[in-house]
Amino acid sequence: MAYNYGGRMQNGVQHFLINFAATHTTLLQIASTWLYEVNSILPEPYLDEVFHVRQAQAYWAHQWHVWDPKITTPPGLYIVSYPWIFIQRLVRSPLYDAQALRMINALVVVVLLPFQARKLLDLSSLRRFNNENGCTEDKKKSEEVDGLPLPIITHTAWNICFFPPLFFFSALYYTDVLSASCVLQAYIAYLQRGQTVNVPPKAQHHDDDRSSLQAYPKKVSYAWRLWSSDIALWGFGLSALLFRQTNIFWVAIFLAGLEIIRTVKRNHTTSLNGDSTSFAGIIGGSWHRGTIYDPLVKEACIEDYLKTALSLVTGTAANLKTVSQSVIPYLFFLAAFGGFVVWNGSVVLGHKEFHTAALHLPQMLYIWPNFMFFSFPIIYPYLLNSTVPQNLLPRFLRFGSTRDRLPRPIIAIAVVGLMSITVYLNTIIHPFTLADNRHYIFYIFRILLHHPSIKYLAVPAYFICAWAAIAALGGMPDQAASPASPRTERAKDSNTDNAKTISEPQLSHHKEGNRVSFVLVWLAATSLSLITAPLVEPRYLIIPWLIWRLHIPILPILGSQQNGEQNNAAWPFGWLDTIKLLAYRQHDHRLWLETIWFLLVNWGTGYVFLHWGFEWPQEPGKVQRFMW
Numbered sequence: 001m002a003y004n005y006g007g008r009m010q011n012g013v014q015h016f017l018i019n020f021a022a023t024h025t026t027l028l029q030i031a032s033t034w035l036y037e038v039n040s041i042l043p044e045p046y047l048d049e050v051f052h053v054r055q056a057q058a059y060w061a062h063q064w065h066v067w068d069p070k071i072t073t074p075p076g077l078y079i080v081s082y083p084w085i086f087i088q089r090l091v092r093s094p095l096y097d098a099q100a101l102r103m104i105n106a107l108v109v110v111v112l113l114p115f116q117a118r119k120l121l122d123l124s125s126l127r128r129f130n131n132e133n134g135c136t137e138d139k140k141k142s143e144e145v146d147g148l149p150l151p152i153i154t155h156t157a158w159n160i161c162f163f164p165p166l167f168f169f170s171a172l173y174y175t176d177v178l179s180a181s182c183v184l185q186a187y188i189a190y191l192q193r194g195q196t197v198n199v200p201p202k203a204q205h206h207d208d209d210r211s212s213l214q215a216y217p218k219k220v221s222y223a224w225r226l227w228s229s230d231i232a233l234w235g236f237g238l239s240a241l242l243f244r245q246t247n248i249f250w251v252a253i254f255l256a257g258l259e260i261i262r263t264v265k266r267n268h269t270t271s272l273n274g275d276s277t278s279f280a281g282i283i284g285g286s287w288h289r290g291t292i293y294d295p296l297v298k299e300a301c302i303e304d305y306l307k308t309a310l311s312l313v314t315g316t317a318a319n320l321k322t323v324s325q326s327v328i329p330y331l332f333f334l335a336a337f338g339g340f341v342v343w344n345g346s347v348v349l350g351h352k353e354f355h356t357a358a359l360h361l362p363q364m365l366y367i368w369p370n371f372m373f374f375s376f377p378i379i380y381p382y383l384l385n386s387t388v389p390q391n392l393l394p395r396f397l398r399f400g401s402t403r404d405r406l407p408r409p410i411i412a413i414a415v416v417g418l419m420s421i422t423v424y425l426n427t428i429i430h431p432f433t434l435a436d437n438r439h440y441i442f443y444i445f446r447i448l449l450h451h452p453s454i455k456y457l458a459v460p461a462y463f464i465c466a467w468a469a470i471a472a473l474g475g476m477p478d479q480a481a482s483p484a485s486p487r488t489e490r491a492k493d494s495n496t497d498n499a500k501t502i503s504e505p506q507l508s509h510h511k512e513g514n515r516v517s518f519v520l521v522w523l524a525a526t527s528l529s530l531i532t533a534p535l536v537e538p539r540y541l542i543i544p545w546l547i548w549r550l551h552i553p554i555l556p557i558l559g560s561q562q563n564g565e566q567n568n569a570a571w572p573f574g575w576l577d578t579i580k581l582l583a584y585r586q587h588d589h590r591l592w593l594e595t596i597w598f599l600l601v602n603w604g605t606g607y608v609f610l611h612w613g614f615e616w617p618q619e620p621g622k623v624q625r626f627m628w
Contacts, residue, residue: 027161028110030599031170034606035106038171041610045098046625047438049173053098056081056173072348076182076242077175080104098173105177109161109170113177116184117157120550123191152554155591160549162598164374165538165628168605176539179243183250183543186236190255193229194262230329237333241340245347248337249528250543256330257521263326264315265292282307286314294517297474302411308516356534361426363530363540365419368465369458370541371548374601377593378552379468381476396589399476399556407467419459427455430535438624441536475513475553513553522547538628554588 045053051068058066059078081101088100161167169176237251277293285291293311295304316323346352372379381397386406390398407415433445448455526544533540605628613623 024110024114027114027158030162030602031106031110031167034167034602035102035171037606037610039099039102042625043097043099045173047627049098052077052173052175053101056085056101060085067349069350072350072352073175073244074242074349076239077173077178079242080178101173102171105170105173108177108181109167112181113161113166113184114157116181116188117160117550118153119188120184120191121153121156123188123195124550152588152591155587155595156549159591159594159598160546162595162602163542163545163549164598164601164605166542166546167598167602168609168628169539174539175243176542179240179247180542180546182236182240182243183247184546186233186240186251186255187547189229189232189236190258193226193233194259196225196229233329234332237329238336241333241337245337246529246533246540247543248333249525250547252330252333252337253528254521254525254547256327257524258518259326259330260316260323261294261312261517261521263323264312264319265294277307279307279310282311283314286311287318290315290318294515297470297514297516297519298405298476300474300516302407305516305520309520312517312520357532358428358534359426360428360531360534361422362428363533363536364527365422365459365462365466366536367526367530367541367544368462368469370538371469371545372465374545374598375469375472375549375594377597378549378590379472381555381590382471383468385476386471405471405474412463416459416463419462420456423455423459428534432535438626439537440626440628441538445536469548470519472552473514473519473548476555514551518551522551555590 051070055066055068055071055075056078059075059082081104084104085100166177166180237255240247240251282293286293291311292315293304293307295308300308341347347357381399384393384397385399429445429449433441434449436442448458522544525547529544530540605626608626610625613625615622616624
């Protein structure tokens with residue numbers, strides 16, 4: 001019998017966390033304090049705010065033809081600011097200075113972003129929690145929560161709002177917060193559209209139906225739902241392009257990639273037996289029998305990424321007409337963006353000479369230490385279970401050894417070698433990087449360039465961080481699985497049948513973690529959004545990190561792994577048991593560590609920004625401040 005604290009205690013814990021989280025008291029208080037401190041100490045526009053505030057004021061004055069050449073991003077921020085200034089003039093003194101405009105980003109982080117994160121977690125969880133806890137199909141139908149437990153969803157959404165580069169700019173008038181929010185809303189529209197498309201037109205509503213059909217009035221037609229979901233996707237996708245040019249890779253490439261995977265799997269039959277996992281067998285199976293090779297990340301080796309890409313390309317070619325119809329919205333986004341580039345004569349606005357696109361492959365190396373720095377509390381269990389014997393780990397960290405998921409030595413050497421070649425041939429140092437000591441990236445590159453060998457010594461760190469970040473998308477091993485992993489068995493005989501390598505026909509973020517196809521699409525969108533930018537900035541990593549973090553599987557709950565004598569225990573317990581319960585027995589303990597870490601980073605960077613100012617000799621009397 002699975003270890004359980006009893007319905008009364010379980011409900012008590014959930015109600016405590018849900019009620020505490022629902023108020024958003026902590027997030028509201030911290031964000032308000034941060035905004036108040038910034039406005040008190042720095043009432044005037046700072047750095048890029050000077051251009052943004054001036055442009056918003058020009059739009060308010062209906063000077064639509066005025067454009068500051070120092071601004072290189074589209075005017076979405078100033079368009080949104082127009083109605084906000086109107087509201088400000090109604091409720092307070094008619095000011096539209098930096099202090100008033102900064103409230104836009106603060107409101108997005110406090111009000112909109114938590115809703116979006118919770119919605120995405122709810123849409124993408126797909127019964128992962130219930131399956132991991134051994135729920136049968138009959139039991140799942142009777143569960144109130146169909147997916148991740150609400151306390152975990154809410155806590156994860158909180159932490160996402162506290163992500164340091166995102167939270168920092170919630171008190172400044174920059175484009176990053178609204179840009180990220182718009183991309184997330186487009187992602188929500190995509191997932192909701194997928195739900196609508198997958199619901200048959202003749203689906204009937206029943207009183208006991210607990211599916212997504214509850215979200216729609218009973219008398220609303222399928223055609224109307226499909227039309228409204230299409231309008232939402234098109235609207236939010238185009239809106240995202242008004243904030244940053246690189247959003248085209250997320251609303252077009254990323255979403256189109258997911259749509260292709262969903263369409264190919266939906267229109268291909270699933271064969272669990274008789275298909276070879278050799279390259280030739282995969283091509284034949286995808287073309288002739290419609291089987292799609294798409295293993296779980298935690299069961300995959302590097303060859304599986306090549307096989308999955310090959311299987312999807314073959315399946316797409318075999319079903320080209322249907323796939324082409326499914327990606328029409330995303331082709332429209334590409335066409336709209338292409339029209340803008342033709343009209344503007346370049347991708348960027350303003351000073352084009354300082355922001356020309358260039359191939360900058362090391363950007364896909366710099367991203368991984370950033371992920372490790374910000375999300376070490378989330379990643380560390382994978383590192384421990386891969387390197388430390390299980391008997392040396394505390395019970396709440398024992399999830400089964402993941403050493404078989406470590407890259408093979410020959411693969412590690414080859415990848416590190418390719419990374420080193422990339423560093424040697426394609427390292428680009430933008431003039432702004434070493435010319436502005438107000439950004440933390442300035443000091444990182446000072447270290448990397450201190451000696452010619454340092455940038456090569458950092459390559460193994462890039463590799464380890466990359467492996468850990470991608471492994472985190474796979475989740476922990478299935479405790480019920482046999483000791484021999486599917487990947488090990490597949491490596492022994494690549495031509496043997498393997499049922500787990502053939503995915504189900506629908507796109508899903510599986511109960512056991514993500515599949516290789518999702519990682520491929522995410523990596524493609526991330527690469528395109530980064531390698532075209534010569535300038536290295538942590539702000540560019542906000543959207544890749546958000547998508548990555550939203551897809552991290554939760555750890556198996558300790559209470560569901562154990563058999564104990566407290567199955568029928570009643571609430572309340574002693575204070576120590578209560579702490580254990582809230583910390584890790586019925587909660588993912590990494591979320592608490594992530595919260596503490598983000599709060600510490602935000603406090604440190606915020607304090608340095610506000611109180612550790614300095615002056616440049618060429619600009620005496622003007623305070624310069626450290627920032628991301």
